[in-house]
Amino acid sequence: MTEIAERQLLYYTDLPKVELHAHLNGSISSNTMKRLVAKKPHLQIQNGMTMIDKGQKRTLEECFEMFRIIHQITDTAEDILLVTKDVIREFAADGVKYLELRSTPRASPTGMTKRMYVETVLEGIRQCKEEELDIDVRFLLAIDRRAGSEIAKETVKLAEDFLHSSDGLVLGLDLSGDPTVGHGKDFMEPLSEAKRSGLKLALHLSEIAGQEEETALLLNLPPDRIGHGTFLCNSSDLVETVKSNQIPLELCLTSNIKGQTVPSFDQHHFGFWYNLGHPSVLCTDDKGVFATDLSLEYQLVASTFNLTSEQVWELSRQAIDYIFAPESVKSHLKEKWTKLKPDVFRHIEGIPN
Numbered sequence: 001m002t003e004i005a006e007r008q009l010l011y012y013t014d015l016p017k018v019e020l021h022a023h024l025n026g027s028i029s030s031n032t033m034k035r036l037v038a039k040k041p042h043l044q045i046q047n048g049m050t051m052i053d054k055g056q057k058r059t060l061e062e063c064f065e066m067f068r069i070i071h072q073i074t075d076t077a078e079d080i081l082l083v084t085k086d087v088i089r090e091f092a093a094d095g096v097k098y099l100e101l102r103s104t105p106r107a108s109p110t111g112m113t114k115r116m117y118v119e120t121v122l123e124g125i126r127q128c129k130e131e132e133l134d135i136d137v138r139f140l141l142a143i144d145r146r147a148g149s150e151i152a153k154e155t156v157k158l159a160e161d162f163l164h165s166s167d168g169l170v171l172g173l174d175l176s177g178d179p180t181v182g183h184g185k186d187f188m189e190p191l192s193e194a195k196r197s198g199l200k201l202a203l204h205l206s207e208i209a210g211q212e213e214e215t216a217l218l219l220n221l222p223p224d225r226i227g228h229g230t231f232l233c234n235s236s237d238l239v240e241t242v243k244s245n246q247i248p249l250e251l252c253l254t255s256n257i258k259g260q261t262v263p264s265f266d267q268h269h270f271g272f273w274y275n276l277g278h279p280s281v282l283c284t285d286d287k288g289v290f291a292t293d294l295s296l297e298y299q300l301v302a303s304t305f306n307l308t309s310e311q312v313w314e315l316s317r318q319a320i321d322y323i324f325a326p327e328s329v330k331s332h333l334k335e336k337w338t339k340l341k342p343d344v345f346r347h348i349e350g351i352p353n
């Protein structure tokens with residue numbers, strides 16, 4: 001690597017970042033995965049079954065099959081604790097200062113209940129706090145659309161309980177899972193109830209084409225943030241609604257390329273929304289499965305869309321406005337960004353943009 005490339009890399013790693021769209025079980029690094037797999041030889045897991053390497057792509061169906069396999073590997077409370085702590089440490093090492101993790105509460109035959117699952121993730125977050133890592137971590141409970149409305153109602157109840165008993169760690173809900181399964185209308189009632197209780201909503205919307213009706217319905221809630229929104233641009237009505245409500249988008253480039261919902265980086269909808277000046281946040285989605293990290297996502301966006309270092313800085317700083325934690329946390333993060341700026345820019349001093 002040339003000296004300039006090395007200094008640019010340091011700029012992206014040291015760039016303070018906010019990560020708002022990270023699924024816990026999709027974020028397990030290959031290092032952690034190796035340790036887990038070694039404990040479960042009977043599953044006969046190979047590398048390619050849990051991760052999509054550089055240059056490779058999979059169908060959406062194949063990606064969701066990977067999550068089924070990963071869930072077999074993380075089926076005890078002990079695994080969930082280990083995974084939570086490793087994922088947090090890795091985000092911290094990548095310069096993430098504020099992280100909203102999300103995960104689907106999962107019961108397993110090993111005796112773990114959904115409540116225990118959530119408690120274990122929160123315990124992992126608390127243990128990391130004691131390590132004094134420079135990262136503020138919060139949690140969103142995920143509703144899996146494949147599991148239907150009854151389970152969704154249970155998840156909302158669980159989230160409501162934790163909203164009041166987790167010292168501000170639990171902030172809201174995510175709606176995710178295979179977008180080809182189920183219909184958004186089944187989730188309107190539980191999601192409306194969640195909103196009334198004060199839970200924030202981050203919903204995967206229009207991740208695949210042809211979901212205009214479902215998206216229009218869910219936008220009536222309205223959600224506090226949108227995951228992907230890949231095919232929103234196909235409908236001027238949807239774009240208008242998202243714009244007029246100023247709903248921030250969580251954009252995950254590598255995920256969309258490797259999952260083949262977007263054909264190439266330069267055709268990613270980041271360009272469309274960025275040109276509109278619409279609130280957008282770069283995220284990883286599943287850094288383990290897609291073999292990426294947030295620094296790399298920023299670098300990819302900068303090189304694909306020709307952003308200057310100052311524009312990259314603004315992109316990461318503006319993300320603070322879209323976090324679910326209260327205003328006091330936002331002010332604190334903004335101060336941190338201001339303090340760090342000279343040191344981060346020192347890496348690229350004298351390098352033309």
Ligand SMILES: CC(C)=CCNc1ncnc2c1ncn2[C@@H]1O[C@H](COP(=O)(O)O)[C@@H](O)[C@H]1O
Pocket residue numbers: 023024025026059060061063064067068102103104142144176177178179204207255256258259260285286
């Ligand atoms: C297939 C593909 C391109 C994936 C990226 N886009 C996604 N779209 C919808 N749900 C997702 C996606 N990535 C992860 N998830 C959800 O997150 C779960 C894994 O994390 P966890 O067990 O909730 O901790 C998956 O089972 C799925 O419900």
Ligand SMILES: [Zn+2]
Pocket residue numbers: 021023176204227285
């Ligand atoms: Zn996602």
